[in-house]
Amino acid sequence: MPDIVVHDATLLTVDERNRLFERGTLVVEDGTITEVRSTGPDDTALDADHVIDGDGALVMPGLVNAHTHLELTPLLGAFSDLDLLEMMGSMTAVYTQFADGEFDYLIEAGYELAAYNGLAGGITTVNSMDVRPGVGAETVGAAGLRGFLGPAISDLFWDRPVDEQFDRAREFVETHHDTYGGRIRATICPHDDWSCTRELWERTADLAAEYPDLLVHTHLLELDESDSMARANGGADSTALLSDVGLLDDRLVAAHFRIADEDDIRRTAEAGAGVAHCPSVFCYWNPDPSTQWTPVPELRAAGVDVGLGLDDHYWHDSYNLFGEARQARLAANLERGRGQFQSMELLRMLTVDGARALNVGDEIGSLEPGKRADFLVLDVDAPKFAPRTNLPAQVVNQAAPADVETVVVDGEIVVEDGTPTRLDGDAIQQRAEAAVERFVEETDWDLDVGGGDPPSAVATAREIDKRGPARLLSRLAIQSARDRFSL
Template identity: 45%
Template sequence: MTDLLIHDAIVVTVNSENQILQNGSIRVTDGAISAVETTELGDRDSTAEHVIDASGKVVIPGLIDSHRHTDFTLVQGLFSELDGTELLKEAFALYHTAEPTLGDSFFEAAWQLACLRQLTHGITTVNAMDFTPELGAEAIGESGLRGMIGPELADFLDPASADEQLVEARRFIETYHDTYDGRVTASIAPGGEAGCSRELWEGVAELRADYPDLRLHTHLYDSAEADTMAAGSGADDPLDLLDRFDLLDDRTLLTHLLHADRDNARRIADAGAHVLHCPTVYSYFQAGRQTWFPLPALQEFDTNVVIGLDDPFWFDSWDLIQEAKHARLLANFEYGAQQWSSYDLLKMLTIKAARALGLDDQIGSLEPGKRADLVVIDVDTPRHQPYSNLPSVLMNTVTAGDVETVVVNGEILMEERSVESMDVEKVRAAATRERERLQTRTGWETSLAGSTPPDNSILRRISARPLLRAVTQYGRGFLNQHIR
């Protein structure tokens, strides 16, 4: 018997034929899509366990946020008016003070709020790199969402030693990988050439050898000093660093690449690695004199490029659809019009993102046999009607506020904007309480008009050890680039 039937929908399948059904039905049985077909008269009187009349609505695959840091969801608005260097100083300080000062309750509330925001924004899968991955795995699993999570490994930025971090990463993998009915999986997530010692990279290589099916998720070329930083680990450049440790292949996820060039793009494509692009974070702060994301070269070599939202404290956004729109506008501004079509962008948020995470046999398109991760979007409003070119409407006009219903693994997590899988008021109350504790303990002053950091930066109250190790490894250029 069909568990869920959605009928009379415009179904954007994102399948290999790019099929769009003008009047379609989706049947879900045991969490999987059992049929995607034209709506029959009998569908409207179906005896399925749950029936959704989607007349005038669009159904697309669930959205996938390909790169996210989640620990500091609760700092929204605090950093928004700081320049990039000031923000980084406060960010480093929070990373080193929040855990002992605020405790697990702060991060638990942050993860719960993040899950609620992702769910209500139509994001059904997130690829996260965080310092509190256990809390994240449990929050994602209990909310009904799907997530890939890696403990962020960065011994130049974290007081814990490389060995300690690697032991914890192994424990996390053994405990949480392939849990919550397979919705929660683990990755191996070194912070990148800027934050990791040679010793840590050696340990990462051992982890990768022991867990060959896991994705390797890292930052690369997000600084003009990237080659110098890689040299500190005995490599010619960041790609050579990964290659030396046998970490560059089709299971590798490379984030940012802001300062990569055409040759780097070719090497990435040759390896089959995937690129996670987060455009707004850099355009928001204009982070110094820099080249821009090398999109034409990546396209030339047919690299799989997908989109992520990055840190919530950078620009306070959870709308992945709008991030895709920004990606196109910024690319067009830099390189000329028509860098991506609307359908390209939709695929980057769905099937291409699923391929990057190694999940394209399970999610990313609406096809029989795949898990039922889908989003119902209301376009039957004056803001959207009348229209043609539906992909353009989805990527240019629709926002996360148009998301009406969210299904993951066949379970309805939100229907007609009513969240079913989480206690919304409890999540909001915890977030409010912990946000107030954050402000009290750190000395931030906030009002409706804005936010002001403490008079004496909390950066001065943390141990200098991680920063001094960074100077030893990379020279004064690291501090000048990142925390001056």
């Protein structure tokens, strides 16, 4: 007997032909999709453990959050009204304290809150780089999500012995990879191309060679300093450096890719690497209107799989991954002119292209027989969706977490009637509120319903690692002089 049957629903398959069934049936057995077809006259009588009448509903693949950081979730609202330097300084100080083992209660509450709200909003897969991801692997797995997680590694961002960081990364892999029925997978996470030395990249390549089935997840070409640091590390630019050390391949997931040029796009396409685009965080914090945006149209035209991510969702106070599709469209149109994306392209970036960027496009991301059953049911029988024309456009332009009725991951219903089934929302809310109250008591942060103020600049500087950032700034200054004088 099937596990789940959905009948009489609008099915948006996001398969290679982007098939849409106005009245369709989806059948799931043993966690796998076995049938996707038009609803027949007898389908209402089909027997299954769970039968969902899809009249007035749209069924589509689950959303893939292709790049994010989950630990600081309880601090939604804390950074929202700061300027960029205040935000970066305050955030870096908190991360430094995380690395020192402080505020575990905040991390625990953060992963719970992120898992609950992510699932309720239709997210079925997350790819998260964090400082202390061990708790996250357990929380995300227990919640029923599919997760890629790993500890960030950097030798210039914080003052942690590199050997210790790699030992921690290896321990995380050995403990958490391929757990929860294969839903939780470890990743190797060199933090970025502006705070890692060539030596760290080479050690990362060695670790990746030890675990050839793991993704390498990093921030790449995010800042103007990215290529400068690559040159300081002996590379022509960032993608050339990663190619030199053997990391530019189909296991690489590069977040942001904002300042990529034609050579970067060509190399990335040839290597089969994936890219995660996070438009909202840059729209929110972009300090310069002339700043280049991630060249998503060119990446897609070159054949690069580009997914969408929320990045640090607590920097822009949103769990709404649907909203990233709309923001990607608006940002691209603002920079390049209207019509940069068709709605179906954006829908694919939310689902199957994100899955492909994470190297699991053959497992999830579309509604096709043989794939794992990760999907969501949207209530589109509402005035906001009337008339129900061009549903792909309506989904990417106005769908919201509140429209999600049901979420299925790996064939299990993990959200029913809009509520996660494995998690206690009231208890999670209470723990998050208690964690923030304790955080405020233990720090100089001022957070309440009216807003928030971080510690003073002096107090913040006291908490930030000094040796690593000093080496980083020194390297960038020397390379800037070399570039200026063509040395």
